[in-house]
Every structure is written in structure tokens, then in C-alpha cells.
Amino acid sequence: MEAGLQVLQAVTAGKNVHYNLSEYPFGGAGIDQSGEPFPASTKAGVLAADAVLLSAIGGPKWDQATIRPETGLLQLRKTLGVFANLRPTVVNPALIERSPLKAQIVADTNFLMVRELTSGAYFGEPRRLTQQDALDTIYYSRQEIERVMKVGFQLAQTRKQHVTIVDKSNVLATSKLWRQVAHEQVAQFPNVTVDDCYVDAMAMNLLSQPNQFDVIITPNLFGDILSDEAAELTGSIGTIPSVSLGKGQRALYEPIHGSAPDIAGKGIANPFSMINTIALLLKHTFHRPELATKIDGALTRTIESGVVTPDLGGSAITTEVTQTVIHNLEGGA
Ligand code: IPM
Ligand code: MN
16 A cells, blocks of 8 residues: 555655645554454545545455455445456556466456456355355346446447457356347447356366457456456456445555455565556546556566565565656656
């Protein structure tokens, strides 16, 4: 978060960008302060904001908490009504050797995963956990599917005009409706081509032909799983940002990685994911795409100069990487 805010400040300096920043405790910090991951004051704060920027939220310290940090995250997403979670996966040519896959397979990979975020298996009722049995429910209404499809198809129009629908419609009722509603969109978006893919095959295709995809629209749980797989294609999960959008202008920005307890306190967390998240913030909330492009350029120059954290094979620490990115903002677009 610190790295991200420093870059935000540097890239907006003297650029006629004005914003007010308020900080609120959340997740583990919320539990420490008030016993709850999503305290009432934080709720009031986020509802009054145009955008919410969230860093990672949990850790072993709170795994046994009555209300876990993750529960707070789900409440936050629901409270903000941000049903469309956008997770772009771009393989940077300068990092291609870091990918666990062969360079010729991941080359030119640039897709956008659109994950439904406020329904499905994460929120379906009833749910139950006893020592004898356990129950979760997957539920989707037509309206919940339609609105996320619309976001995905609209974004496809600004990209390569192709959508891949992910589901398990050979087994699940919710997936049958998912696929049907997806195909109904074609009437409104005639220039967008659509294909379908079962989620198991999708797990395979992301490894065998990741550069064939443009926009991928997936239900909540499948998108959670596939976006971690997708992130790994780029060489590290520490690179991928996300933005979640709802009906109005309000948006939630968060890196897709977790709190990485294994390296906590070592000062070596990869700031790229948060810095990329700042770029999304500048694009979607500030409507200043040229500043986002500036960050993209600075990140690429930083990678090319080899100043990267250990997860990407480097030996730089977080603050060094951040300072280098800020320095590289000067170097042109
Ligand atoms: C994510 C995370 C969350 C999710 C967890 C922390 C609840 O894995 O944002 O992908 O499953 O949505
Ligand atoms: Mn996840």
C-alpha cells in the first residue's frame, strides 16, 4: 500500500489531479482495533468514497478469529455492490523467462478475466457446517448474470471483440443459465464473437494456449481459481491488479495476491501488483489513462533494468523497486 500511494503521488504531481485520501482499518487490522474485520466506521468511510483501495487482509494471526478477515472482504464487496471483478493478465515480454511455461506458449498473452464477485457459491444460502455434514449453495439469478455479462461484453468491444464463457453447464444448473444468458448478449453485441468452455477444460487451455483469449467471463468460484492460475503465467502472482465495478461509479481496487505471511516483515513484497492497481485507479476512477500508461512504461523500464523482487528472480527490496519505478516515471510515456 505504501509503495502504491507513493507512486500515485509521484505520477499525479503537477498534473492537475486532486483527491482526498482517508485511511480505515480493515481485515486483520480491523479485528485488532475493534474485534471486527469490517468495522462500522470503515463501512461508513467506504460508502462515502468514490473509490476504495485495499491491500491484503489476513494472516495466521487471525485464522482462528471469530469473524475471519476474509468474511470482511466479502462483506465489503457486497456493501459496495461491485459485482464485476476485472483481473487483467498480461505477460510482459521483459519477464517472459520468469513464466513457468515456455516463452513461445505465453508470448503475446493479454486477456482480461471478468469474475462475478457478489453472488454464486460465495454468497448462496442456505449454508451450514456441523460435525456431521456441511452445505453450500450456488445461486444465480438471471439479473445477476446479465449485469456481469454486459460489463464483459462491453469491455470486449474495446479489446479484440472476443468473449469466452466459462461454466460447468454439463453438470450445474446455474451454469446452464449462465451460458444461456451469455448467448443472449450476442443480439446486443453483434460484433463480439463468443465461445464456451467448461471450467476444467479452461484450466487446461490457460496452460496450453493462453494467448488465444481476450475476455473471459466466469462465475465467482471458478474465477477465483482460474485467476490465480492465470497470474502464475506472468511469472509471479505479485504482478496482477484488479478492479471491481458495480452499477454506479464506485469501484474497489485490490491486488489479487494475499498477505504472503511467509515473507511478512522482510520488506521484499513485490509492489508491482499494487502499482498496477494504481494504474487501474487512474484509468477507471480518475479518467486519466495517460497517467496509467506512464506507470506501465515505468514498470517496464524497471523490469528491464533488473530491479525486481526475489519472486521475480531479483534481489531488490520493495522500497528499491518502488523508488526505481518513481524514478522511471520521468523517462517518457
Ligand atoms: C481473492 C481472494 C478472496 C476470494 C479470499 C481472500 C476471500 O482469494 O480475492 O481472490 O476468494 O475472493
Ligand atoms: Mn483468490
